[in-house]
Amino acid sequence: MAPTLEAAAQDAESIQDVLTNPLKQKPSLIAPEPEHCPGPESEKAGLADSCAGCPNQKICASAPKGPDPDIPLITARLSGIKHKILILSGKGGVGKSTFTSLLAHAFATNPDTTIGVMDTDICGPSIPKMLGVESETIHVSSAGWSPAWAMDNLAVMSIQFMLPNKDDAIIWRGPKKNGLIKQFLKDVEWGDLDFLLVDTPPGTSDEHLSVNTFLKESQIDGAVVVTTPQEVALLDVRKEIDFCRKAGIKILGLVENMSAFVCPKCTHSSEIFKATTGGGRALAQEMGIPFLGSVPLDPRIGMACDYGESFFDSFPDSPACKALKGVVRGLATNLSLDPGTVMPED
Template sequence: MAPSLEEPEAIADVLANPLKQKPQLVAPEPEHCPGPESERAGTASSCDGCPNQAICASAPKGPDPDIPIITARLENVKHKILVLSGKGGVGKSTFTNLLAHAFSTNPDSTVGVMDADITGPSTAKMLGVEDETIHVSATGMSPVWVTENLAVMSIQFMLPDRDAAIIWRGPKKNGLIKQFLKDVEWGELDFLLVDTPPGTSDEHLSVNSFLKESGIDGAVVVTTPQEVALLDVRKEIDFCRKAGIRILGLAENMSAFVCPNCKGESQIFKASTGGGRALAEEMDIPFLGSVPLDPRIRMACDYGESFFDSFPDSPACIAFKQVVRNVGRQLGLDEKSVLPE
């Protein structure tokens, strides 16, 4: 087995304190240094005369004071679900959009979508509210309402134009994610879906850290059948386990191409190693189902329409409904209340 790139203690510290950065020291740490991240840093007797004393003393310490505020803001959100995948292009945002529309088919359920893909926001476009702006009041920011029971928050609403690039480093992206959780008036929600970017980096660590106290119900991991995608998805599953995030299940997207006319299927991304179902069995996680590739899903997303309303009898819609029912089952919910017939 290849050696780990990081010590287990270092990995645990990053997961527990993802936003905590080591101070930039101007001299090596002396022999009896309590540590630049210690609560006693800069104030211990051994710090006297050290060139780093002022730096260590001014460095932020202790738990994030905004965590209790976030927990209070989200206390009326019943279920918080992350949509993850280590691979880009497998359809995380599409899956998030379909999940949102599926949950909102129950008029008694209220759904929120938070677009945590800061540099590549697409949720607003898929939900048909790309040109909307957000309202800010003394109590916070209001999300954009797509329907009476479906709301979304995205950085897209804050950009000067639709083509503006977000060229930010990690801390600024983390700050915006915190703002989406701390300052947005989500109100009473049955489901809050968080659409994440590819990988296991800043945004994922921040979301997990900010939501840890209020509780994450779990993650839906999305993949496509080919082994190249499964390689990265394995890493995402490992991240969830190390971060203590429950995996609600693995969903296979674009499992086959379904012709809208003849209903014939073609294996576009042929599963050379068994695809998502085999990976779920290998990793001992629930398999939520396979959704075929239907070009009308792309069309519905481009025009900001609900695929469920436009093509309810399509094979992809029928397959995705089963995925939604399986997610509801993992949450311990009544299938009929999650997705009414």
């Protein structure tokens, strides 16, 4: 059945509710949350129509609705991180995780910079493979969970490290996903980092709301939005930009990925995804957000990701690396940092 206007309005209201209210402490439940659970931490817990008949109804209805006591712990845990950046995309298939791993490697070319990458794509974690730490597991110490180190100055944390088998499907609903993201933020011992890149799943889902609400107090610097040039991708980017504006997340810039294919042999450039409506640059101008640059397609990027190697180390003079360096410098400028210090000239 098609969604009604009334249902759409209610949905919009609940998004606004989540964005404007701090997360509440989850009560101890006596049964698993049912499928249509509004969230045991939500204002409507135990009171919503969908709570009728749930064995937890009494507990949820009477649970204290104060702010989540874990939020100050998260803020303290992340206090050693200078800049926290979300990497977002409106739709899947635009190469967001590939871009995140390239960006991490680009930052890491400066030995004086320490980077962390947090993979919150719980259902499809691909960052560990791309950064060459797929076989790592989590080490737990009294200080917390230790991230895996892909390079001397590049740390990674992903759900992948907790899976006994990398091919296991992860089928988790909202509250459990939120719990894991909270644990990532609260328990991972990142130490002192210059930048933490948070790779999120495509769209505007639970994971985005959780990351944003959990990090509200620790101050996210902003988001980098990744798209491809064709209108079908740009349509969804407009929604992502609207989400950021509603959530109060500053947009640090838009990146157009796979903007053209540059042949590694003859360097001839071909537009695979044609920018029929002007591509990322025109959209950034239309929406009044910074445009950080276009990163061309290069088959060697896919190979480097498959082998978990740094594309920067292997092909530093490629057009894609040059474009990414420009993206890092633009990002540094938008973070009010000196671009020449963040990404020194060769």
